[in-house]
Amino acid sequence: MQTLTPILSTVTAAFLASFVEVVEAFTIVLAVGVTRSWAPALTGAALxxxxxxxxxxxxxxxxxxxxxxxxxxxxxxxxxxFGMRWLRKAILRSVGVIALHDEEAAFFEETAVLRRQAKDRRADYLAGLASFKAVLLEGVEVVFIVIAVGSAHGQTLYASLGALAAFILVMLVGLAVHRPLARVPENALKFVVGLMLTSFGIFWTGEGIGADWPGADLALLAIFAIVALASFAMVRWLRSTYPAAAGGLAR
Incomplete structure (x- = not known):
């Protein structure tokens, strides 16, 4: 169990974090392909x-x-x-302080921009650039997560496999339905990823300064539980403090 715990947590963290980022990049690439053509969309993504x-x-x-x-x-x-940034936004979205991210809305927004650029002589270039930027920006986060969660314990291969699995899954589902993955519970995923990355960070920072964690790698589970309880308590407190925001989200 102690051997499997870091491997499973590494694969899971890399998969979930990469899944969220790949969904966001795929939305933009799909918008470019559907609105303009697949040539600049795929060229920008490949570059x-x-x-x-x-x-x-x-x-x-x-x-x-x-x-x-x-x-x-x-x-x-x-x-x-990094994890607390994700966690902060997920908590604020949960109570309605920040609007939930909507992939379908992002898709239509991007297609509207591309249609306005349709008469521009550089339309193909701008479309390819949009695809390139989306994949590069989201990809940099994926690379950071893979290296971060994998390198500290020599598990970069497992983290890479988790990211690759997320990429393949999003591509298969996205190309099959040929539309944005709007039904993906993205905020819930970001909440979980924020919890996992923060837990990893606490664990490895402790190891870096020479802490001897009780239970060795199993301490990750305890840290995750504590961070999760604190986060859910914060959500509950914020909902009681800002009921209007939570009510607005529910509507």
Whole structure:
């Protein structure tokens, strides 16, 4: 169990985080393909994937030169900051302070922009650029998550498999339905990912400063439970403090 816990948590965190990012990138690429044509959509996406691959090949091996305790501490602090950013937004969306992200609305917004650019001589270039930027920006987050959750314990391969599985799943489902994945409970996924990344960050920051966690890797489960309880308590408190916002969201 102690051996499987970090592997399962690494794969799950990489899969869920990558799934959210790939859904957002896919929405833009789909909008470009449907509104303009698939040539600039796929060209822009392919170029972005090539840039991401180059970044991984260039900077990935450098991590092996960093002492493991230093790597755990730095990655842990970054994951806490990254995870809490996701968690903060998910909590605020849960109580209605921030509007829920709507992939279908994002799709129609992007198609409206592309239609306005249709008469521009650079229409294909702008469409390809939109696809390139979407895949690159979301892909950078995926790369960071894969490296962060995988490198501290030498599980980059497992994290990569989780991200690859998310990519394949989104592509298969998205191409099959040929529309934005609007029914994906994105905020719930972001909430869970925020909890997982924050928990990873706390765990690895502790290891980086020499903490001896009770139960070794099983401490991850306890940290996750504590962070989750604190987050749900915060949601409940905010809903009681801002009932109007929560009521507006429910409507």
């Amino acid at each position: 972005a994937l090539a840039v991401l691959a180059a970044l991984v090949l260039a900077f990935g091996p450098l991590l092996a030169l960093v002492p493991i305790t230093t790597l755990q501490f730095v990655v842990g602090v970054l994951l806490i900051l």
